[in-house]
Amino acid sequence: MPEGDTVWQAARRLHTALAGKVLTRSDLRVPKFATADLTGRTVLDVTPRGKHLLTRIEGGLTLHSHLRMDGSWKVYANGQRWSGGPAHQIRAILGTADRTAVGYRLPVLELIRTTDEDRAVGHLGPDLLGPDWDPDKALENLLRDPARLLGEALLDQRNLAGIGNVYKSELCFLLGVTPWLPIGALPADRAVHLPALAKKLLESNRDRPARNTTGSNSTGRGTSGRAQNLYVYGRTARPCLRCHTPVRSADQGDGSRERPTYWCPTCQVGPTPPPGNAKPRTDHRRTAN
Structure with a gap:
């Protein structure tokens, strides 16, 4: 299940594979950005922010993605068989001369201006694995x-x-x-x-x-x-x-x-759901990702 540590690992894999390299293939399979062409641009870095991934690209662009429950980024060498899922689940392909990053089942994928990243992740609190931790x-x-x-x-x-x-x-x-x-x-x-x-x-x-x-x-x-x-x-x-x-x-x-x-009903004290698995309800705002 993707959580902060999983996303941190994904960012490290993507950064190692793509950072400092020119994109030779670009395919964003979401309607809004299907015509975007990033080929010829250099990937600057891949940074995790909470459960979000920010792939920064030459020209002031950022590819923002979120894994949610079952999304993933896989990195393959040239000639290696892709094994992250069926082709219809692929949402993004970023290729260089020697590596290809493939995003599967990504529920959030958008191309934004790097200067607008705050719009995507500015709502987040301190990042447990980030430099802003407080x-x-x-x-x-x-x-x-x-x-x-x-x-x-x-x-x-x-x-x-x-x-x-x-x-x-x-x-x-x-x-x-x-x-x-x-x-x-x-x-x-x-x-x-x-x-x-x-x-x-x-x-x-x-x-x-x-x-x-x-x-x-x-x-x-x-x-x-x-x-x-x-x-x-x-x-x-x-x-x-x-x-x-x-x-x-x-x-x-x-x-x-x-x-x-x-x-554990012995080691942990406090309220628990009543019999029948009924859930305590609150009227609080929705939980943000």
Whole structure:
């Protein structure tokens, strides 16, 4: 699932493949930009911003993309078979003399002026993996609405940029509270450490092929033969790695989108959904990407 660490890795791959090279092929397969031709221009850099990718191109242009749930950028050498999905899922092709970057299932793809990047990403809070990271500002943003549910506040990229559904569930576990706790009810000693903990998780995973929040060997297996890289995410009905209580799951959302959420009913305190998987509702604004 693309989150801040995944996007950081994608930006690094694209930057390594394209930066400083002249485009020999350009194909943007979205109606608004289908006639745009970038061939002959040099790629200047590829920069991640939260969950967004900014590919800056000679002439003051930026190709802005967002992976959302299942988008991806793949890089291929000349002659290598493309394997990111069927051809009809390709949204962008950027080719150089020796590499081709192919964007699959990109829900957001737009060509904008580099001077207008703020229009695409200016709403984002401090980037957990970016040079603008500011833990005090991130905490201030999170606590601005004390009644908002912690899980929803963490996903809102206007508060801090880079957390997705996996890190939301894992952070709440490490904080010892449920994602349905109003963020204003988070004990002060835990709240003050929340930004640093989030940054530590993403930074420690940005160079890993497999995401790990438990500190165990990323290829290690438990007695059940299952990987133990994550404390609760994706572990419904399996034993908590700390207390062995079965992990629970339910949907959580702000009215715009429901996301599967995981927690340990023993290790985490706070409100939980009522029986029947009914979700607590709020009237807060939609969560920004």
